[in-house]
Amino acid sequence: MDAAAVIAAHAALGYGGKSVLDGLEFEIPPGSRVGVLGPNGGGKTTLFRALLGEISPLAGSLEVTASISTVAQTDRSRLDYPVSALDVAVMGSLAGMPWWKRPGRAEKRRASEALEKVGLTEQAKSSFGDLSGGQRQRVLIARALTAEAEILLMDEPFTGLDNKSEARLESLIDELARSGQTVMIATHEVEQASRWDLVLCLNRTQISFGRPEEALSKPVLEATYGGHIVEIPGQPDLGVLPAHHHHHD
Numbered sequence: 001m002d003a004a005a006v007i008a009a010h011a012a013l014g015y016g017g018k019s020v021l022d023g024l025e026f027e028i029p030p031g032s033r034v035g036v037l038g039p040n041g042g043g044k045t046t047l048f049r050a051l052l053g054e055i056s057p058l059a060g061s062l063e064v065t066a067s068i069s070t071v072a073q074t075d076r077s078r079l080d081y082p083v084s085a086l087d088v089a090v091m092g093s094l095a096g097m098p099w100w101k102r103p104g105r106a107e108k109r110r111a112s113e114a115l116e117k118v119g120l121t122e123q124a125k126s127s128f129g130d131l132s133g134g135q136r137q138r139v140l141i142a143r144a145l146t147a148e149a150e151i152l153l154m155d156e157p158f159t160g161l162d163n164k165s166e167a168r169l170e171s172l173i174d175e176l177a178r179s180g181q182t183v184m185i186a187t188h189e190v191e192q193a194s195r196w197d198l199v200l201c202l203n204r205t206q207i208s209f210g211r212p213e214e215a216l217s218k219p220v221l222e223a224t225y226g227g228h229i230v231e232i233p234g235q236p237d238l239g240v241l242p243a244h245h246h247h248h249d
């Protein structure tokens with residue numbers, strides 16, 4: 001078995017010496033789809049910042065053994081900037097290049113291949129701002145693939161997507177995992193997370209980690225979300241947040 005993509009051992013994370021998330025103890029195998037569940041302020045964003053190397057653990061260790069990139073939420077405030085889908089995908093190559101060098105043919109080819117992988121070859125020349133929310137999300141995934149990231153961090157990627165775009169994005173995540181990418185998805189969608197390989201539940205500490213059938217129980221969800229639980233029909237052991245809780249960390 002390959003070495004774990006991410007290993008947390010007795011890790012505590014926080015800012016200015018003050019812990020906001022502790023008790024992290026998990027190993028994530030490469031090629032896993034991991035749902036990261038938790039309330040706003042529960043530590044999901046802090047975990048992602050630590051995985052990206054923006055903050056160091058206050059205690060214990062958090063080891064990332066592969067290249068990592070974040071897939072941002074599609075941010076409407078930047079949509080008037082006149083760039084094409086291909087331009088955005090090419091931006092993924094910038095981190096690995098000297099500051100004085102511009103992306104060339106090889107970088108553009110890699111970006112084109114990434115757009116093909118996410119099913120957007122025909123939209124390569126379209127303005128990023130003119131694309132639908134689901135298409136923009138896939139372009140941002142292509143940007144991370146162009147950066148040759150082996151671990152993708154997705155922050156609430158399904159927010160604002162219609163059912164068709166949501167299904168397409170979910171099948172793309174499945175495809176990425178099959179090709180060896182590790183995908184960690186911060187989400188409020190318990191039902192969706194129950195279909196993935198692993199679930200990490202956080203609420204200022206690690207509540208549970210493991211396969212959904214073991215790690216998602218009613219007591220775990222109550223500890224994770226503080227009792228804001230309604231049942232999913234047909235799945236009495238699982239709950240989901242009411243719609244008004246769908247806002248961001």
